[in-house]
Amino acid sequence: MFFSILFVLSLLSFVRTSPLSKPVVKRNNGLTTTAVAASTISSDFVRPAQFSRLAYCSSGAIQTLSCGGPCDDLGAGSVTMLLVGGDGGQVPHFFVAQDATTKSIVVAHQGTNSSNPLSVINDLNFSQTPLNATLFPGVSDNVQVHEGFAETQGRTADAVLAAVQSGLASTGFSKVLVTGHSLGAAIATMDALMLNMNLGSNVQITTTTFGLPRGGNQDFANLVDSQLGGSYTFITHGNDPVPIVPPQAIGYVHSSGEVHITDNAGTAVACPGQENENCIDGTSLLDVNVGDHLGPYFSGIFMSGSACPNV
Ligand SMILES: *[C@@H]1O[C@H](CO)[C@@H](O)[C@H](O)[C@H]1NC(C)=O
Ligand SMILES: *[C@@H]1O[C@H](CO)[C@@H](O)[C@H](O)[C@H]1NC(C)=O
Ligand SMILES: *[C@@H]1O[C@H](CO)[C@@H](O)[C@H](O)[C@H]1NC(C)=O
Numbered sequence: 420m421f422f423s424i425l426f427v428l429s430l431l432s433f434v435r436t437s438p439l440s441k442p443v444v445k446r447n448n449g450l451t452t453t454a455v456a457a458s459t460i461s462s463d464f465v466r467p468a469q470f471s472r473l474a475y476c477s478s479g480a481i482q483t484l485s486c487g488g489p490c491d492d493l494g495a496g497s498v499t500m501l502l503v504g505g506d507g508g509q510v511p512h513f514f515v516a517q518d519a520t521t522k523s524i525v526v527a528h529q530g531t532n533s534s535n536p537l538s539v540i541n542d543l544n545f546s547q548t549p550l551n552a553t554l555f556p557g558v559s560d561n562v563q564v565h566e567g568f569a570e571t572q573g574r575t576a577d578a579v580l581a582a583v584q585s586g587l588a589s590t591g592f593s594k595v596l597v598t599g600h601s602l603g604a605a606i607a608t609m610d611a612l613m614l615n616m617n618l619g620s621n622v623q624i625t626t627t628t629f630g631l632p633r634g635g636n637q638d639f640a641n642l643v644d645s646q647l648g649g650s651y652t653f654i655t656h657g658n659d660p661v662p663i664v665p666p667q668a669i670g671y672v673h674s675s676g677e678v679h680i681t682d683n684a685g686t687a688v689a690c691p692g693q694e695n696e697n698c699i700d701g702t703s704l705l706d707v708n709v710g711d712h713l714g715p716y717f718s719g720i721f722m723s724g725s726a727c728p729n730v
Pocket of ligand 1: 475476477506508512724
């Protein structure tokens with residue numbers, strides 16, 4: 420099984436896009452799903468997907484919001500960058516921005532840059548470690564997270580927290596959106612926890628991620644549920660293999676909050692509970708489709724550098 424996981428992840432380097440080839444085979448653990456309204460998709464999920472895609476652009480393009488479609492989709496003049504960083508390798512690109520359209524401070528992280536082996540190694544170290552007590556005060560050592568994800572989150576954590584605090588102060592906004600795709604989704608989840616533990620309770624944090632791998636153990640999944648609860652959504656697509664690794668067999672568990680896209684038209688269902696087998700958890704390793712990791716997410720959004728003009 421370990422070999423299969425390495426194999427499918429290594430395929431990510433080569434795959435651009437490919438359509439869902441066959442229906443997802445689902446088991447049933449009794450957790451029923453409910454349809455997500457198209458109006459909820461457009462009001463709650465499309466804009467986070469656009470921000471996550473923007474994190475795959477070059478730092479220069481992000482800074483000046485000059486990247487063609489991915490920038491134009493956010494609306495001219497709506498978004499102002501507060502902090503742009505990362506090298507696309509050990510530190511995936513990230514940004515903190517103010518978004519006038521939603522009156523929010525936005526934090527977004529790039530996922531694995533598959534042309535850069537360093538960022539893939541981040542993904543492949545499956546050992547677990549407690550959360551950093553400075554960034555996550557008061558959390559029990561029983562809460563264990565993927566070591567590579569924790570190290571990667573730690574490289575930008577102080578800068579992200581400071582930029583969000585100063586952005587909230589300078590704008591008077593009280594909302595924060597945290598988003599990212601793939602490795603960036605795992606970093607975003609830890610960022611959201613960190614922000615929730617370090618910002619005042621008057622700040623409303625919404626987390627919406629895409630193609631999230633499992634990030635920690637059962638205690639971590641429970642911590643995400645108790646801290647972020649109903650404001651935490653992780654969006655999975657079709658037969659994407661990334662959300663089913665690292666496997667539950669070695670102690671990894673997803674939190675609640677899954678929304679599962681079932682076709683390339685963007686139809687989605689809400690999946691109550693942790694590891695709802697009617698959603699991504701029901702995907703067999705034999706049925707995975709690596710192309711589903713990149714998209715499309717809702718309105719034709721693909722998450723990779725190739726979706727962003729090279730400027
Ligand atoms: C991916 O990594 C390569 C090699 O480090 C770098 O040249 C490239 O700019 C990176 N691409 C993105 C989108 O970060
Ligand atoms: C994975 O984590 C272990 C435990 O900390 C460490 O010894 C090892 O060097 C890491 N491997 C990689 C490839 O980063
Ligand atoms: C924990 O986070 C703080 C703040 O970013 C950092 O200074 C410290 O080195 C981190 N500790 C470990 C063990 O990574």
